[in-house]
Amino acid sequence: MKKIILVLFTFVLFLAGCAPTTPTDPNEESKVLNVYSARHYDLDKTMIASFEAETGIKVNVIEGSGNELLERMIRESSNPQADLFLTVGAETLYTALNEDLFAPVNVSSIQDVLNDQFYGENWVAYTKRARVIVYNKEKYPEGLDIDSYYDLVDEQYANQILVRSSTNSYNIALLASFILNDGSQKAREWAQGVANNFARRPTGNDRAQAAAVVAGLGDLGIMNTYYLGLMINSADQAEREVASKIGVILPENTHLNISYAAILKNATNAANAQKLIDYFLTAENQALFMNGNGEFPVRSDIALNDQIQSWGSFTPAPIDYEKLGREYAAALMMFDAVKWE
Amino acid sequence: MKKVATFSTIFSTIWIVSILFVLSESFSRFFVKASDTWQHVVSVTLPNITSSTLILVIGTMLLTGVLGVLSAYFVVTFEFKFRRWIRFLLYFPLAIPPYIFAYVLTHFLGYTGFLQTTLRSLGLFKPEWFEWNAMVLGMIVFSMTLYPYVYISTKSFLERFMGNYVETARTLGSRSTGIFFKIALPLAMNAFIGGMVLVALEVLGDYGTVVYLNIPTFSIAIFRSWFALRDFDSALRLAGFLLIIVFIILIIEHILRKNTKQVMPANVRPLKRKQLKGIKHVALVSYFILILFFALGLPLLHLIGWAFITFNRIYWNDFGSQLFNTMFLGLVVTSAIVMIGFVIGNYTRLKHTPWSVVVSKITLLGYSIPGSVMAILVLFAFITLSQQFNLLLTTGLGMLMYGLIIRYLGLGYQNIEWGFKKIGLKNNEISQTLGKTYLQGLFQIEVPLLKSSLLAAFALVFIDVIKELPLTLNLRPFNYHTLATQVYRYAGDERLFEAAIPSLAIIFISMVFLYPVIASVNKED
Numbered sequence: 001m002k003k004i005i006l007v008l009f010t011f012v013l014f015l016a017g018c019a020p021t022t023p024t025d026p027n028e029e030s031k032v033l034n035v036y037s038a039r040h041y042d043l044d045k046t047m048i049a050s051f052e053a054e055t056g057i058k059v060n061v062i063e064g065s066g067n068e069l070l071e072r073m074i075r076e077s078s079n080p081q082a083d084l085f086l087t088v089g090a091e092t093l094y095t096a097l098n099e100d101l102f103a104p105v106n107v108s109s110i111q112d113v114l115n116d117q118f119y120g121e122n123w124v125a126y127t128k129r130a131r132v133i134v135y136n137k138e139k140y141p142e143g144l145d146i147d148s149y150y151d152l153v154d155e156q157y158a159n160q161i162l163v164r165s166s167t168n169s170y171n172i173a174l175l176a177s178f179i180l181n182d183g184s185q186k187a188r189e190w191a192q193g194v195a196n197n198f199a200r201r202p203t204g205n206d207r208a209q210a211a212a213v214v215a216g217l218g219d220l221g222i223m224n225t226y227y228l229g230l231m232i233n234s235a236d237q238a239e240r241e242v243a244s245k246i247g248v249i250l251p252e253n254t255h256l257n258i259s260y261a262a263i264l265k266n267a268t269n270a271a272n273a274q275k276l277i278d279y280f281l282t283a284e285n286q287a288l289f290m291n292g293n294g295e296f297p298v299r300s301d302i303a304l305n306d307q308i309q310s311w312g313s314f315t316p317a318p319i320d321y322e323k324l325g326r327e328y329a330a331a332l333m334m335f336d337a338v339k340w341e
Numbered sequence: 342m343k344k345v346a347t348f349s350t351i352f353s354t355i356w357i358v359s360i361l362f363v364l365s366e367s368f369s370r371f372f373v374k375a376s377d378t379w380q381h382v383v384s385v386t387l388p389n390i391t392s393s394t395l396i397l398v399i400g401t402m403l404l405t406g407v408l409g410v411l412s413a414y415f416v417v418t419f420e421f422k423f424r425r426w427i428r429f430l431l432y433f434p435l436a437i438p439p440y441i442f443a444y445v446l447t448h449f450l451g452y453t454g455f456l457q458t459t460l461r462s463l464g465l466f467k468p469e470w471f472e473w474n475a476m477v478l479g480m481i482v483f484s485m486t487l488y489p490y491v492y493i494s495t496k497s498f499l500e501r502f503m504g505n506y507v508e509t510a511r512t513l514g515s516r517s518t519g520i521f522f523k524i525a526l527p528l529a530m531n532a533f534i535g536g537m538v539l540v541a542l543e544v545l546g547d548y549g550t551v552v553y554l555n556i557p558t559f560s561i562a563i564f565r566s567w568f569a570l571r572d573f574d575s576a577l578r579l580a581g582f583l584l585i586i587v588f589i590i591l592i593i594e595h596i597l598r599k600n601t602k603q604v605m606p607a608n609v610r611p612l613k614r615k616q617l618k619g620i621k622h623v624a625l626v627s628y629f630i631l632i633l634f635f636a637l638g639l640p641l642l643h644l645i646g647w648a649f650i651t652f653n654r655i656y657w658n659d660f661g662s663q664l665f666n667t668m669f670l671g672l673v674v675t676s677a678i679v680m681i682g683f684v685i686g687n688y689t690r691l692k693h694t695p696w697s698v699v700v701s702k703i704t705l706l707g708y709s710i711p712g713s714v715m716a717i718l719v720l721f722a723f724i725t726l727s728q729q730f731n732l733l734l735t736t737g738l739g740m741l742m743y744g745l746i747i748r749y750l751g752l753g754y755q756n757i758e759w760g761f762k763k764i765g766l767k768n769n770e771i772s773q774t775l776g777k778t779y780l781q782g783l784f785q786i787e788v789p790l791l792k793s794s795l796l797a798a799f800a801l802v803f804i805d806v807i808k809e810l811p812l813t814l815n816l817r818p819f820n821y822h823t824l825a826t827q828v829y830r831y832a833g834d835e836r837l838f839e840a841a842i843p844s845l846a847i848i849f850i851s852m853v854f855l856y857p858v859i860a861s862v863n864k865e866d
Contacts, residue, residue: 034819040829040830041830042655042656042830046656061819061820062817062820063814063826063830065815067567068713068716068717068814071573071717071720072720072815075720075721076724076735078728079727079733081735081736091568095571164555165555200472201475202555203554204451207835211451211452211453212452212468215452215457215468217468217469235651235654235838236453236647238453239453241453242452242453325571328571329378329569331569333381336385337385341557
């Protein structure tokens with residue numbers, strides 16, 4: 001019997017672990033910031049650490065996937081646990097705005113160096129990445145005659161296109177942006193045409209597409225510049241070699257994925273959240289995102305580094321990021337319909 | 342005795358009700374009107390994922406079944422070189438998370454991997470050779486990492502009970518194949534089915550591996566519906582479907598096991614292993630070396646190599662606290678699971694009512710739900726409770742621990758249940774005729790007999806908990822990092838090399854915890 005009591009006692013102790021934690025006192029001047037982040041990069045950690053050192057604000061972070069954190073914020077909206085939401089990809093924005101989760105964010109100090117596509121009343125992008133077309137420079141030293149994503153459906157590229165699965169959010173975002181800007185008809189033709197030209201069933205991650213291009217499985221790959229940057233700086237010699245052979249095509253209306261920040265409505269430490277946003281948007285840190293994490297700065301007054309410049313100049317696609325998420329379901333069903341697995 | 346039964350009944354019932362409360366949100370969707378996209382899911386997604394999920398699960402079960410049973414049988418009945426090492430090492434692949442194995446295998450076969458770079462330097466190369474079917478890769482990944490479940494369960498049964506029969510069969514002139522099919526397989530059937538069910542549940546619940554290899558299973562469909570279609574209802578309906586499938590599997594298991602009557606010989610006679618000679622000997626040793634090379638050598642060599650080249654590139658600052666959190670979380674959750682599993686196991690062996698069968702099956706349900714679905718269900722349940730009672734339940738460690746317990750209780754319970762089955766009720770009945778109470782019999786006589794099952798439950802659950810990702814990721818408090826979340830930070834960003842050091846740490850800790858189990862099992866040997 002003694003042991004049973006012991007067992008029960010332990011169990012009760014365990015349950016006590018679920019007891020309420022004391023909420024922060026709102027009257028006290030807040031030196032805390034609670035963040036839900038879908039960006040889990042070493043650079044973000046280092047940057048947040050230096051923010052803490054400079055401001056004396058303690059930043060608490062829960063990292064997770066953007067969509068799961070979004071569900072959590074919706075459920076917690078009457079009593080938000082986070083002050084600031086940081087994420088990669090704009091797909092969550094549409095739902096979050098619809099659910100009225102965010103409070104206004106202030107970008108007035110840098111408004112003139114921020115393209116108005118990259119912020120809204122309640123959110124601001126702070127880095128971006130391009131989804132581009134890649135080829136083997138050794139095989140095509142002169143480059144290829146491709147100006148647009150829509151050129152990929154040309155019959156001459158039959159059995160040549162390498163891309164990852166349609167479960168991946170970058171692909172869904174790309175097709176959703178076509179639906180949004182060019183209409184369902186044209187978007188569907190694009191998805192169907194690309195699927196017709198597949199070199200193989202979609203598999204692997206973005207890096208795997210670059211490797212497959214160099215391996216000669218197909219001539220054209222679709223991938224993010226971000227991962228190419230990681231490959232160029234890879235710890236692995238073989239991967240660096242692959243990256244050195246990759247040529248980049250920045251199509252007209254280049255598709256950009258944004259990372260954005262938003263302050264939660266009724267956040268306890270909203271002022272601190274705004275401070276961290278401002279910190280991310282300083283010229284110095286914008287350059288750090290570019291040089292340390294291979295992303296494009298969102299500010300237009302930052303000189304691009306040699307690597308990005310070597311890929312050529314580009315014009316971003318005019319995407320309304322607040323509406324992009326609306327087309328996600330349509331994009332996914334379209335992928336299913338054209339059998340882009 | 343009566344008190345114990347009442348306590349067990351009440352405790353088990355409370356526990357089951359709490360699980361049902363968490364899962365209820367996914368069943369509740371069957372009773373509301375379907376969304377428009379559900380039509381799409383039913384007509385396009387469901388047929389596709391049902392067939393490919395079945396193929397993956399059945400293929401994996403076949404492979405793990407063959408690998409696990411054959412290995413167990415060979416180790417138990419034959420004497421061969423390196424046997425002492427091999428029977429020991431065969432457990433260890435369990436320590437390797439399937440998603441990490443998938444990264445390693447695709448890298449190994451990939452353009453920048455060892456195989457292709459070597460072949461290219463020899464002038465032999467066709468990239469098409471390495472374009473393997475995703476389904477085949479998936480089956481290889483799961484069978485290489487999960488076969489130990491079958492190996493462990495069948496080996497302990499064979500060791501215990503085969504001696505009595507094999508000697509007789511050998512004197513009567515039976516050949517090894519005859520002994521295998523007529524004696525070993527039927528004897529181990531019960532344990533074998535149990536091991537296979539664990540394998541099936543583990544595959545159904547996986548997300549990391551299938552998404553990386555792009556195999557459209559239920560867990561992928563759930564996520565596509567949820568996040569891309571933004572149709573939470575459809576996602577939960579799919580989760581409900583998955584639960585129904587799992588429940589059917591468990592009922593089939595129950596019926597199969599009922600029909601395989603376990604004959605328990607009164608005296609256990611150790612089996613004299615047959616010394617193999619010549620070509621058979623070489624073939625058998627090569628078979629084991631091959632398995633161990635692929636299941637253990639390949640991932641470890643890769644990860645160690647990657648660890649060396651990334652040693653100076655990763656973020657080391659929290660490593661100590663990650664290590665501590667991983668161990669602490671693993672130990673607390675696992676201890677709770679073993680205790681709860683013990684109480685429920687004791688209840689289901691004492692009571693043979695329909696409710697006790699339901700209790701035992703529901704205990705297993707959590708193990709089959711993709712971790713991320715479980716994470717959200719637990720989160721919602723806690724948010725609902727918080728709002729109901731005006732408490733803040735979602736920022737502590739308790740939520741994460743509770744989630745992990747209901748997710749892995751099935752695994753611990755399954756092993757404890759086997760243990761109870763193996764020892765039967767006889768020992769306790771005898772001790773009661775000698776004047777001891779039921780509880781005295783349970784703790785003084787039966788618990789020592791159950792030691793190896795309890796240890797096995799502890800080690801298996803611990804290993805799963807420390808490598809678990811989606812629940813830990815989504816239910817943890819602020820600033821809480823474990824080794825698994827660290828693996829995710831890198832691997833989720835396609836930085837597989839940088840993920841090597843935390844992965845190796847997980848594998849190393851798992852091996853340390855597997856060791857006492859193996860040692861205790863080998864002592865019986």
